[in-house]
Amino acid sequence: MDIRAVTENYSVSEQITPEDIAEIKNQGFKSIVCHRPDDEQPGQPAFGDVAAAAEAAGISIRHIPVTSAGLTMEAVDQMVDAVEEMDRPMLGYCRSGARSTAIFKNAEAKM
Numbered sequence: 001m002d003i004r005a006v007t008e009n010y011s012v013s014e015q016i017t018p019e020d021i022a023e024i025k026n027q028g029f030k031s032i033v034c035h036r037p038d039d040e041q042p043g044q045p046a047f048g049d050v051a052a053a054a055e056a057a058g059i060s061i062r063h064i065p066v067t068s069a070g071l072t073m074e075a076v077d078q079m080v081d082a083v084e085e086m087d088r089p090m091l092g093y094c095r096s097g098a099r100s101t102a103i104f105k106n107a108e109a110k111m
Helices: 018-026 049-055 075-086 098-110
Strands: 009-011 031-034 058-065 090-093
Touching: 009 058, 009 098, 018 049, 031 049, 031 075, 049 058, 049 098
Parallel strands: 009 090, 031 058, 031 090
Antiparallel strands: none
């Protein structure tokens, strides 16, 4: 798992697994936002499985999928809500971290 800081309170990663949650918690993350649609790629962990592990560890989590069609204003608005409502530091993840970075930067511009 390659976690990269975007700001002091927001970092991004490639796809995480339920088994990664303990390390994410150990690194101090208090919330997670998934920007990857389920079934985007064969073998990808389902959001529900990652969410169950996160919730069991006391980490809040949301699903704001961004498809290959690109960012929508609805997704950006949902990300604004997530940033404003969820505890930080926050980890965003997708396939590579690029969508998680882009949606955060768009949300940050709206705040």
